[in-house]
Amino acid sequence: MKRDELPAPTASAAATGGDELALLQRQLQRERRARKSAEALLETKSREVYAANQRLLGLNAELGAANDGLRSEVELRRQAERHLTIYAEAVRSTGEAVIVTDPQGTIIEVNPAYEHFVGRAREELIGQRLYADGGPDATLWNALRESGHWTGELLDRRRNGESFPSWVLINALRDDSGAASHYVCVARDMTALKQSEQQLKRLAFYDTLTQLPNRALFNDRLGIALEAARRSGKLTAVAYLDLDRFKDVNDTLGHPAGDRLLVEVADRLSRCVRSCDTVARMGGDEFTILMTQLDGQADAIAVAERVIDAVSRPVSIGGHPVCVGASMGLVFFPEDADTSDELHRRADIALYEAKQGGRSQYRLFDASMLGKDGERMSLTVMIDAALKQGEFRLVYQPIVCPASGRIDSVEALLRWQRSTGETVAPGQFIRHAEECGLIRRIDCWVLENACAAAMRWQAGAHGAPRVCVNLSAVSVQQTAMPRLIASILERTGLAPDRLELEITETAVIANPEAVRRVLDEIVALGVGLSLDDFGTGYSSLSYLTRFPIQCVKLDRSFVERIGNDAPCEEVIRSVLELTRKLGLRVIAEGIEQPAQQEFLARMGCELMQGFYLGRPMPEAQLQALLGGRHAEVLECTATGSTS
Amino acid sequence: MYRRTPAFGRAPEAWSSMKGIVFTEFLEMVEHRFGLAMVDRIIEEAAPDSGGAYTAVGTYPCRELLQLVGALAAATATPAPRLVQAFGHHLFGRFHEAYPALFEGVGSAFAFLLSVEQVIHVEVRKLYPDAELPSFDYETPASGTLVMLYRSHHPFADLAEGLIRGCIEHYGNPIDVARQDLPGRAPFSTRFTLTAR
Numbered sequence: 001m002k003r004d005e006l007p008a009p010t011a012s013a014a015a016t017g018g019d020e021l022a023l024l025q026r027q028l029q030r031e032r033r034a035r036k037s038a039e040a041l042l043e044t045k046s047r048e049v050y051a052a053n054q055r056l057l058g059l060n061a062e063l064g065a066a067n068d069g070l071r072s073e074v075e076l077r078r079q080a081e082r083h084l085t086i087y088a089e090a091v092r093s094t095g096e097a098v099i100v101t102d103p104q105g106t107i108i109e110v111n112p113a114y115e116h117f118v119g120r121a122r123e124e125l126i127g128q129r130l131y132a133d134g135g136p137d138a139t140l141w142n143a144l145r146e147s148g149h150w151t152g153e154l155l156d157r158r159r160n161g162e163s164f165p166s167w168v169l170i171n172a173l174r175d176d177s178g179a180a181s182h183y184v185c186v187a188r189d190m191t192a193l194k195q196s197e198q199q200l201k202r203l204a205f206y207d208t209l210t211q212l213p214n215r216a217l218f219n220d221r222l223g224i225a226l227e228a229a230r231r232s233g234k235l236t237a238v239a240y241l242d243l244d245r246f247k248d249v250n251d252t253l254g255h256p257a258g259d260r261l262l263v264e265v266a267d268r269l270s271r272c273v274r275s276c277d278t279v280a281r282m283g284g285d286e287f288t289i290l291m292t293q294l295d296g297q298a299d300a301i302a303v304a305e306r307v308i309d310a311v312s313r314p315v316s317i318g319g320h321p322v323c324v325g326a327s328m329g330l331v332f333f334p335e336d337a338d339t340s341d342e343l344h345r346r347a348d349i350a351l352y353e354a355k356q357g358g359r360s361q362y363r364l365f366d367a368s369m370l371g372k373d374g375e376r377m378s379l380t381v382m383i384d385a386a387l388k389q390g391e392f393r394l395v396y397q398p399i400v401c402p403a404s405g406r407i408d409s410v411e412a413l414l415r416w417q418r419s420t421g422e423t424v425a426p427g428q429f430i431r432h433a434e435e436c437g438l439i440r441r442i443d444c445w446v447l448e449n450a451c452a453a454a455m456r457w458q459a460g461a462h463g464a465p466r467v468c469v470n471l472s473a474v475s476v477q478q479t480a481m482p483r484l485i486a487s488i489l490e491r492t493g494l495a496p497d498r499l500e501l502e503i504t505e506t507a508v509i510a511n512p513e514a515v516r517r518v519l520d521e522i523v524a525l526g527v528g529l530s531l532d533d534f535g536t537g538y539s540s541l542s543y544l545t546r547f548p549i550q551c552v553k554l555d556r557s558f559v560e561r562i563g564n565d566a567p568c569e570e571v572i573r574s575v576l577e578l579t580r581k582l583g584l585r586v587i588a589e590g591i592e593q594p595a596q597q598e599f600l601a602r603m604g605c606e607l608m609q610g611f612y613l614g615r616p617m618p619e620a621q622l623q624a625l626l627g628g629r630h631a632e633v634l635e636c637t638a639t640g641s642t643s
Numbered sequence: 644m645y646r647r648t649p650a651f652g653r654a655p656e657a658w659s660s661m662k663g664i665v666f667t668e669f670l671e672m673v674e675h676r677f678g679l680a681m682v683d684r685i686i687e688e689a690a691p692d693s694g695g696a697y698t699a700v701g702t703y704p705c706r707e708l709l710q711l712v713g714a715l716a717a718a719t720a721t722p723a724p725r726l727v728q729a730f731g732h733h734l735f736g737r738f739h740e741a742y743p744a745l746f747e748g749v750g751s752a753f754a755f756l757l758s759v760e761q762v763i764h765v766e767v768r769k770l771y772p773d774a775e776l777p778s779f780d781y782e783t784p785a786s787g788t789l790v791m792l793y794r795s796h797h798p799f800a801d802l803a804e805g806l807i808r809g810c811i812e813h814y815g816n817p818i819d820v821a822r823q824d825l826p827g828r829a830p831f832s833t834r835f836t837l838t839a840r
Contacts, residue, residue: 006719006726
């Protein structure tokens with residue numbers, strides 16, 4: 001159908017002239033109404049568009065806010081992922097074993113260090129029980145359930161079946177409800193540490209030259225022997241012995257010859273006693289013999305005669321016949337004394353009498369030898385007077401880092417110069433002061449004066465050095481000590497981190513629980529703790545790390561063996577390695593020769609102390625040293641011109 | 644098979660309106676063909692509620708278009724279906740002028756008619772969400788044959804036929820159109836069979 005097919009317009013549709021006007025009017029009205037309704041519609045639609053636009057703007061703002069939230073969430077997630085990557089890498093590369101278990105103790109993840117420890121692949125370990133062989137007992141799981149934490153030693157097993165000790169730290173991770181979701185276990189292989197401890201014990205209790213027990217082991221055995229003697233009622237004898245003319249051998253044939261002589265003497269002494277007796281080397285040419293379960297004094301006297309005879313026979317050294325003799329002092333328990341200390345003292349007196357009486361003799365102790373004993377009482381009075389009259393003074397020995405020349409800290413050392421001008425060495429009065437209780441006052445005096453002095457020291461490029469103060473075994477056990485230290489710090493104004501207290505191993509293990517409480521409180525003040533004379537006593541690093549120490553001072557007896565005692569050097573190396581692993585600083589004491597410094601530096605020991613690096617000096621000289629005239633003063637002290 | 648489109652099932656009131664453009668185009672065609680007096684006459688005779696003041700953007704009762712067509716049929720003594728078909732023919736030309744974009748890339752009458760349901764009605768709904776559109780189902784039983792099944796609530800199969808023929812003429816394709824009105828009311832169904840010559 002096309003438009004053309006529509007009928008043509010008819011005349012009936014056309015309007016007349018008058019009609020046309022009416023038509024146009026009607027049409028106009030229609031157009032007007034149409035326009036108005038279009039305008040109304042436009043208005044309505046405009047409002048709708050406006051409302052829709054407002055809604056869109058609102059939605060846009062919401063969308064923007066949601067977008068911002070989303071962006072920050074994405075950023076947080078990225079950060080978390082970065083942290084996770086870092087932690088994962090730390091866990092992967094740490095030398096300590098890390099094991100993660102589910103709440104039942106089944107391993108779900110291990111790090112390469114643990115694979116290495118046990119010699120097994122991760123895939124083998126996952127799904128196994130944690131320490132299935134070492135048997136974490138009910139105590140461990142109870143502790144974990146209660147506190148979420150456990151530390152201790154467990155046995156683990158390598159692929160080859162060999163078991164080894166691990167120092168283990170376990171922490172629980174908890175879910176939102178507080179229940180343990182995982183356990184994270186960090187373990188350290190203690191094999192090397194234990195081996196080193198064995199070596200240390202050997203060094204601590206045996207003389208490396210003669211392989212005889214040393215003073216520490218002798219004292220230990222004496223204590224046991226006296227206990228046994230008290231029960232059995234039998235006699236115990238202690239003999240002090242030293243060699244006559246030994247100094248001449250050293251002087252004329254040299255120290256190596258002297259050492260060979262000492263080894264030979266040690267051998268001869270050991271042949272003169274029963275296997276249950278103990279021959280010990282106390283140092284130099286001094287030996288002791290402990291004879292137990294004797295029926296009478298005659299048994300010991302027979303030994304003394306055999307010893308004097310054996311030692312007086314010539315010894316061939318480098319083709320030279322060398323003749324020395326032995327003097328002996330003998331003392332009996334319980335007749336002559338009933339404590340170890342008194343037995344030592346009286347045996348020493350008897351030895352002195354023997355030497356006074358001529359060479360190659362022995363003397364039995366006799367009460368009449370005690371003529372000089374009154375001195376003991378007078379020493380108490382003298383120490384008391386020295387405290388009151390200001391006869392004590394402090395000298396300071398620098399602890400340096402030779403590589404940088406930096407003075408790390410300064411050890412305060414006590415000196416006693418009597419009004420008569422006579423100097424009393426610490427060894428002559430400290431032990432007595434400990435016995436009579438005066439040591440507490442001495443410790444206080446030293447602390448107060450050392451802290452006050454440290455406040456006067458000028459800060460160098462690395463800040464003012466710390467001051468190290470020796471704290472006696474008596475003070476370490478005093479519960480009032482932390483309060484006292486706090487009040488001294490307050491009085492003197494010294495920052496706690498500039499004070500470091502040096503304690504000895506024996507002080508720590510005498511009463512570990514009480515001492516630990518005191519030490520924890522001291523450390524809580526911010527004061528540092530170091531372990532003095534390390535290697536001369538108990539020497540168990542794993543045990544000592546239970547105490548809050550930050551530094552270990554390697555005893556001079558190790559340092560003086562450097563260069564002529566390979567096993568000892570090996571021990572130094574492993575001690576340094578272990579202390580590094582345990583995060584402890586090490587200070588080597590008693591550096592007297594460049595070779596010792598070089599060896600220790602090579603082993604990675606940074607901090608050293610000794611005459612070679614700086615003698616103890618008065619405060620004025622120390623201040624000059626800190627003030628910059630470092631090299632000059634060190635040179636003076638090293639040559640000894642100002643000591 | 645017919646592809647069914649969901650355009651049915653609503654109440655009669657809902658489909659009883661048409662877009663104003665249908666009215667304005669219708670009156671345009673009447674004015675163009677028969678003159679303004681005829682426009683005035685059929686409005687006066689039909690007396691629609693709106694008073695015949697139509698705007699292209701408004702919406703008006705479907706009934707009014709039937710009234711106007713009835714009045715025009717009476718005034719011209721022409722059957723209403725013929726008028727509506729002619730209007731469809733006219734409307735296609737107007738669509739082509741108004742919406743050239745819908746014709747881009749469409750090269751034949753078959754192609755255009757096949758796009759009505761899926762392209763053109765979709766576009767119309769974007770502009771007029773309330774538009775009531777017929778639906779088409781398609782069938783191609785043989786090559787060169789297109790069957791379009793028209794369904795609407797409005798009785799405007801004639802309008803659809805006019806549009807289809809307008810499209811065929813626009814493209815100049817030789818196509819025969821056969822129409823079969825299917826029985827029943829609302830929705831009204833008509834089958835258009837288009838065969839290429």
